[in-house]
Amino acid sequence: MKKIILFHISLCLSILSSFAQDLSEYVNPFIGSTNYGATNPGAIVPRGMVSVVPFNTAGEGTGKEKDSDWVSFPYDHTNTLFSGFSHVNLSGVGCPDLGAIILMPTTGELKVETEEYATTYSQEDASAGYYTNVLDRYGVKTEVSATQRAGISRFHFPAGEANIMMNLGQALSNESGGMVKMVNEQEIEGMRMVGTFCYNDPTSIYPVYFVMKVDQTAERKGIWQKHRKNNGVEGNWMAAYNGQNRILEDAYFPVLGDSLGAFFSYDFAEPTQVEVKIGVSYVSIENARENLEKEIGEKNFEQVVGNAKAQWNEVLSNVAVEGGSEDDKTVFYTSLYHSMIHPNIINDENGDYPVSKTRKTGKVENGDRYTVFSLWDTYRSLHPLLTLLYPEQQLDMVNSMLAIYDESGWLPKWELNSTETFTMVGDPASIVIADTYLKGLDKFDEQKAFEAILKNAYPIESGNPVRPGVAEYIENGYVPVDVELDEKVWGSVSTTLEYAVADWSISQYAKAIGNKEKHKEFLERAYGYRKLFDKNSKFLRPKYANGKWHEPFDPAHGANFQHNIGYVEGNAYQYNLMAQFDIPQLIKLFGGTKEIDKRLEMIFEEGHYDMANEPDIAYPYIYNYMKGYEYKTQERVLKLREEHFTNQPDGIAGNDDTGTMSAWTVFSMMGIYPDAPAVPRYALTTPAFDQITITLDQNHWKGEKITIKKEGNSNLIDAIYVNGKKQKSFFINHSDLVDGAEIIFKMKNQ
Amino acid sequence: MKKIILFHISLCLSILSSFAQDLSEYVNPFIGSTNYGATNPGAIVPRGMVSVVPFNTAGEGTGKEKDSDWVSFPYDHTNTLFSGFSHVNLSGVGCPDLGAIILMPTTGELKVETEEYATTYSQEDASAGYYTNVLDRYGVKTEVSATQRAGISRFHFPAGEANIMMNLGQALSNESGGMVKMVNEQEIEGMRMVGTFCYNDPTSIYPVYFVMKVDQTAERKGIWQKHRKNNGVEGNWMAAYNGQNRILEDAYFPVLGDSLGAFFSYDFAEPTQVEVKIGVSYVSIENARENLEKEIGEKNFEQVVGNAKAQWNEVLSNVAVEGGSEDDKTVFYTSLYHSMIHPNIINDENGDYPVSKTRKTGKVENGDRYTVFSLWDTYRSLHPLLTLLYPEQQLDMVNSMLAIYDESGWLPKWELNSTETFTMVGDPASIVIADTYLKGLDKFDEQKAFEAILKNAYPIESGNPVRPGVAEYIENGYVPVDVELDEKVWGSVSTTLEYAVADWSISQYAKAIGNKEKHKEFLERAYGYRKLFDKNSKFLRPKYANGKWHEPFDPAHGANFQHNIGYVEGNAYQYNLMAQFDIPQLIKLFGGTKEIDKRLEMIFEEGHYDMANEPDIAYPYIYNYMKGYEYKTQERVLKLREEHFTNQPDGIAGNDDTGTMSAWTVFSMMGIYPDAPAVPRYALTTPAFDQITITLDQNHWKGEKITIKKEGNSNLIDAIYVNGKKQKSFFINHSDLVDGAEIIFKMKNQ
Structure with a gap:
């Protein structure tokens, strides 16, 4: 009975607004998103493992900067620099952790460091299971939603060069270490270490796994990895890349390290929407893929948003x-x-x-x-x-x-x-x-x-x-x-x-x-x-x-x-x-x-x-x-x-x-x-x-x-x-x- | 016919020395192992993917130190500090690479940094497919041999605490980034980035995969991972482990990062031999496991040495x-x-x-x-x-x-x-x-x-x-x-x-x-x-x-x-x-x-x-x-x-x-x-x-x-x-x- 209702609601999203009790409309996800409330306006469904959260606590000048203070949240409403959507997040906690699996759209030349690509943003809005903004520097409108174990993003790119990046070097977590691998032309998989919440147990570190799919084939795609700086004499011979990021195009193999990511780059002849789907698991990459397939599969963005709102309505009612x-x-x-x-x-x-x-x-x-x-x-x-x-x-x-x-x-x-x-x-x-x-x-x-x-x-x-x-x-x-x-x-x-x-x-x-x-x-x-x-x-x-x-x-x-x-x-x-x-x-x-x-x-x-x-x-x-x-x-x-x-x-x-x-x-x-x-x-x-x-x-x-x-x-x-x-x-x-x-x-x- | 001969020879190793033409006895693997010959005395079989090489070019005071000069070899005969056996190596080349998957036995308290555990050594000897030494600091006799895609080590520990470590942070390669996971109480698997040989192509990095098995169940076992130092204000809260190694006991999950490893620790009541078998692949962990199973499987150390010598005799003859x-x-x-x-x-x-x-x-x-x-x-x-x-x-x-x-x-x-x-x-x-x-x-x-x-x-x-x-x-x-x-x-x-x-x-x-x-x-x-x-x-x-x-x-x-x-x-x-x-x-x-x-x-x-x-x-x-x-x-x-x-x-x-x-x-x-x-x-x-x-x-x-x-x-x-x-x-x-x-x-x- 429940399933039928859900199905019906998801198909009839447009009717929702005419329901007497669209309670999700009374959700203001911005409440608590500053003044150390530590909540965020990201998209989530009830008790979801995944939330898709605008990440704005990294980078000098953003406001409350994650490494410069006790910042326990991926987002603060008074901050100004957006650097992606993190896919695993904690809400309302007092110590930093997670804030990882960060997805970022940019335009123009590919830049892979947060400091290089972060942007102010505007036209921000959020409701239960949905968040949107416009990235000022890139003219990209973003929209995100989620299922219990997967996230979906829709990016509206202007014509020209566009990039979709998965940054595994950056996170709210103080931990590092990641792996990313291109599976095929439209899919990557990987994992990322997180943990040591509240600094109490330095050994509490563990990976979170993901699979990410883009719905359009990129012109250029691959992985970047930052070279661990060599301080010895030998560092001279690698001067050009010592401690620098390297771009590995078409790298269909696992790349490991403390700072790395993957990208898909496009040359759009006209304004274009790209949908990105990310499945997550705390068990394995295979499970992350299965979670993605079962929860989103072939559903499009509208359908996922509709389901998310329906789930919220169900529990709020x-x-x-x-x-x-x-x-x-x-x-x-x-x-x-x-x-x-x-x-x-x-x-x-x-x-x-x-x-x-x-x-x-x-x-x-x-x-x-x-x-x-x-x-x-x-x-x-x-x-x-x-x-x-x-x-x-x-x-x-x-x-x-x-x-x-x-x-x-x-x-x-x-x-x-x-x-x-x-x-x-x-x-x-x-x-x-x-x-x-x-x-x-x-x-x-x-x-x-x-x-x-x-x-x-x-x-x-x-x-x-x-x-x-x-x-x-x-x-x-x-x-x-x-x-x-x-x-x-x-x-x-x-x-x-x-x-x-x-x-x-x-x-x-x-x-x-x-x-x-x-x-x-x-x-x-x-x-x-x-x-x-x-x-x-x-x-x-x-x-x-x-x-x-x-x-x-x-x-x-x-x-x-x-x-x-x-x-x-x-x-x-x-x-x-x-x-x-x-x-x-x-x-x-x-x-x-x-x-x-x-x-x-x-x-x-x-x-x-x-x-x-x-x-x-x-x-x-x-x-x-x-x-x-x-x-x-x-x-x-x-x-x-x-x-x-x-x-x-x-x-x-x-x-x-x-x-x-x-x-x-x-x-x-x-x-x-x-x-x-x-x-x-x-x-x-x-x-x-x-x-x-x-x-x-x-x-x-x-x-x-x-x-x-x-x-x-x-x-x-x-x-x-x-x-x-x-x-x-x-x-x-x-x-x-x-x-x-x-x-x-x-x-x-x- | 060839296989029958190999089998026969391996079973009759003791007879070998009486053969008129045991040509492997004319192999002196120390030739070229100093004066920039860049060869090494490690154990290898003809055209093997794996060699098990005493790694002695890391650590202040060893002699030709890998990061202090253009050192293109994992071993130099005039160096003095041994810090493990690397399992993928290049012989006679002019640039550093590989020298990775480093296996190290120690005794006493577990120390996981090369500088902390490196030791002088003596009683060194080598022949085709075999190398041995005694680690002065630990009183451990080591013996190693190899097949084409796997290495085997036999460590003779004295009574007391003993440790077997797989160090993925260290390598001759200037690259870093690794993954290690405990599979069960006697097995780990993982991978390690290597590449950028001769500094010409910074994007030429790739993983090498391995599976490692020990033949005895350890008292303590797990993984260590070094925290990437946080230089922000927040670093204060993690002062105790900021930039430090953490020991994760019984960590049956992948751990990732630039500097990490795995260990098995024992409390031996009497002197004890431990055999360690490591399979390698450049394709996948599964293949590394299959290589290990097919090439070594249940063979013991003597059998592997016998086969290695037989293979050398065959090609030299x-x-x-x-x-x-x-x-x-x-x-x-x-x-x-x-x-x-x-x-x-x-x-x-x-x-x-x-x-x-x-x-x-x-x-x-x-x-x-x-x-x-x-x-x-x-x-x-x-x-x-x-x-x-x-x-x-x-x-x-x-x-x-x-x-x-x-x-x-x-x-x-x-x-x-x-x-x-x-x-x-x-x-x-x-x-x-x-x-x-x-x-x-x-x-x-x-x-x-x-x-x-x-x-x-x-x-x-x-x-x-x-x-x-x-x-x-x-x-x-x-x-x-x-x-x-x-x-x-x-x-x-x-x-x-x-x-x-x-x-x-x-x-x-x-x-x-x-x-x-x-x-x-x-x-x-x-x-x-x-x-x-x-x-x-x-x-x-x-x-x-x-x-x-x-x-x-x-x-x-x-x-x-x-x-x-x-x-x-x-x-x-x-x-x-x-x-x-x-x-x-x-x-x-x-x-x-x-x-x-x-x-x-x-x-x-x-x-x-x-x-x-x-x-x-x-x-x-x-x-x-x-x-x-x-x-x-x-x-x-x-x-x-x-x-x-x-x-x-x-x-x-x-x-x-x-x-x-x-x-x-x-x-x-x-x-x-x-x-x-x-x-x-x-x-x-x-x-x-x-x-x-x-x-x-x-x-x-x-x-x-x-x-x-x-x-x-x-x-x-x-x-x-x-x-x-x-x-x-x-x-x-x-x-x-x-x-x-x-x-x-x-x-x-x-």
Whole structure:
């Protein structure tokens, strides 16, 4: 049934615009593409392995230059120099990687170095699955689109000399090394090394494979390779090409090296369109070719664009909204769109995928194999969103995590294309698995999952790579600052909190599967963080094993990524209330709602709140635990949304973190927010729309749909009705929601 | 029959030493391995694609360091630092290339850079198909051998940590770029770029493929790859590995880059032998694997060595000698051995080979495809030797040359692994083809050959790449120095002489195939060089198109590779008498035998003769054209042999030039020398042995054998008898020789 619809839509693209719900029109892929949002306007389909992204972060003078600063994105909206379309990319991440397999059209004499051929551009536009611009220097209009594992580009060349280049020397990744081979007059194949994301594991390098086809035979074609400069006396004899690029015409053999590429050059008598199709795989060139054949094959550009838009419409239509401004709708659907990029599939059409670390070839048995697990970020909002809206995907992701455990011996922490990057702190996989299970998605091996979770949770002789401070954490109830000063952990307070949230999650999982002993043990462990609460300052502070506080202590120090003893990417304010599972106890520790409200006022009003990073993103929902203060959740969430999440290129507050911020926005705009991991419940706030209808996946949830209505025009809630019954609290249980709740927010009169 | 013998010999290696004619024992592979002979003591079989050569020209302090000077060899006997066994190598050439696929055993901690692991060595020994040494730093005894397309190494490790490394970052070649992949626990595969021999064509780069197997499972194994240094600000974040090597353990995927390798590491409880087998191909990894399987497969080291020795015995036994000193025999058979290295086969076991330039896969239909055609050198002595002794190989070589013409549009000039390096001057392919044909080897397409030869011989609009000065040469009868001053040709006199010898050859070929017109035309062209003869100085001098001599003129300038207007790698003395086809006319131009004798005395006695380069190597045979002076040929040849060709590492006069000097030695020691290309005749001189018996190939020659006897003890010839008939001249026709001549040299009484 689904296939028929897709087919129909692809054939009737022109009709699309007349559909009542062409939701893809509410996607503005430029949102988040500057101000370090790190998203991009490239063409992609939901969870695609491939995205076709305008690459504009290379070359002096472009703006944020990739090698001159911490530039973690292939594209920035304020940059000016375009140097091609990269075909494997990360969206919304904080470290550079991928941004490789760069396709560039030029005209005139062939120039193969980015610095020589980069150009300003104009007439830029993008929509879900489509991007276009005009290259000023060349007068070439570009258009690109994508399938899950392939990209397609259409270049409109003026008459005269034209070049299509595949540059394997350039990339956002700091890695190098490539191979390219001409297969026939219209096809090349190759691979390119990428990896070492976030500089944590220098050995995490690996190739990505591709096959590229052009639809027209070139006049001149071949490969270039840069000679590795010889500094010896002998270099004199090769002066003319020492360290220079060489053009190998008609080179039907693999060429290898750190800097190389391939080209097709034309002499067009009249303006001409050329279509370029590129298939990608993380397994092999053969699979890249098969992916290309199966996903694009003989389809033309229009058909691929039509399919891409249809796929976006399909996934976006899970949530229908009514009312709200056009900008609100755009922010909402773009946030949903950004939630559908990572984790992405890594398996090929035929099911092959690279096994963790060794990269031997594995085969998925059912479902998809997912990658790009930025779990420290995503456990907080993205995975709960996927659990609710796309449970089949979420289950595939959990099963992918368990497969990674089988392959590597450890659950993922920050997994990228079958490598573990060991980025950030804590034990987030346990949280995701527990939260998923507790919400009723249990189609995975629950005993294996428990075994995997428990492995993460205890010390091992050779050192636990996921929880390096776990021995001392167990011994003391918290990670003592001593361990941090020994450089064994990063941020002893932050790490304690992450371990605590993980342990809370494990305790709840243990309870759910009937293991009382572990439930108790981990519950006790989860509460250990309380020992870091300093009653005087009312902050969680770094503490020595001997019980003394680390000095000096400045709760404001550590904002904006300053290095700060005790805290990871933040300060004492931003971690003050991160123990979401334990907010009632925190309120007690503070001395009651009034006291904690004071602290929240201080945080929000004195500039200590950081919407751009994850630890405090649930803070605005804390008021829902404070009777009489719930309206502040409604006010703060609205204010934060309006301030940080807008229909502008800078409309995401800092790194999107593979959709974490976008998922926060989606939830917050729907008026429900999963504030506490492994607590199957949502905090409620004012929705952004008059009506929201969530179509539930009947394979996993009992209800057909969730209906959220806002009645009245103010932003403050007067009363909440669930299935016609007035609610006492500002929370709703997950089970009530997915049974098909109708929530009516009656708003106060203004 | 041949196979049965080989099999028998390989099984009975121990019996070999008792054979009357274990001629391989007379091979001293160290001859020519210093003093720029550029040969090496590595293990090889006749015309093998693979040689396993001790690589000792890398690393500060080794002696002649490859990047610090013009070092064209992987090994020099006076060098001291061993850094592995390279598996593709050139022997006796004047430019660096290949010296790649370097296998290195070490002990202790794994170090992957040449500078870190290179070691002095001792107990070095070598014989045909076998080399051994002991690595001082590691206490490892190494032994290596080879088949045509594969190498085998046996390492004797002491107890403790041991490493076997395949270094693809290092090579004699100035090119870089490689790929390596672990296939399973005991096997890796990969490729490595090589090329740009002699710096003439920067685009002549291409991969060589290999598969490597170790016979024991390692404790640790994987790949290393060097990070390309990032000089941007971002480099700070990767400080720990920026520009450094990374070790990727258990990396079962292709790793690419300019500098990388693979390793197997062991913890041996007791001293242990490890065998390493490496198959090579210029077509594909699959073919490299097939070559390895078919040629070595399950054979052990002893069997491979036995087969290699048997193959050498088989080819060396074409010439049996009696009498002479042990050193004479060693020089002789080692020279014959050096004549059997290049040209070498490039086709795989299955017949695949890389087509010229595009390197698409071609398939040989019958015979072998040969490569490494250093024709400016080899037309003078090597190809005539192969024509006489190994006509089947010579025909395969001519057919390979014609296939190269089919593929690339041009006959080879200095062809290397399906690339044309455009090294040296002239049009040597025409000479080789004509000489071969005129001697009666005609199993090739004579019309196609003529077409190919003629294409080389005329100007073409886009510029004739083989004979760049041919238009002016035709116009003037010689290449005017104007063309040289315009940097269009190198050495106008030398180039004129090379064109003249080629044109002489073409004229003779035309005559032989009945083309009178071309015979006449090219004969006339051949004589044009005479216009460069300056009657006053009696030198061939650079001349302008307007007929004026280039000034200043110093006939002695240009020795030892000084740059010298008019001459290529030489001076006016060394080209004075190079027109061997025209010696009688030269004698006339000089004003008779007395005058030319004066010049020869001046050349030989005043230090103007250069035995180390080709243009004058036939000079000592000129006396045979001068009645009454023939004894000087006998004296000079003997003296040159004894001075320059000895049983010592410096026992070749300069570059062996892929066997050219060695072939000169073989001929000169047999007492017959093909002094004039495309004149099917040999000059005679005193043989080095009492009796020489050449077994003739019955498929090509009428006679069963040639017998050369020396009767009497002096070195001066009294009379020569051929088949019992006293000879009038000091020449013998090729046809008489191959009809099975018995030549008896009656020596003068001392």
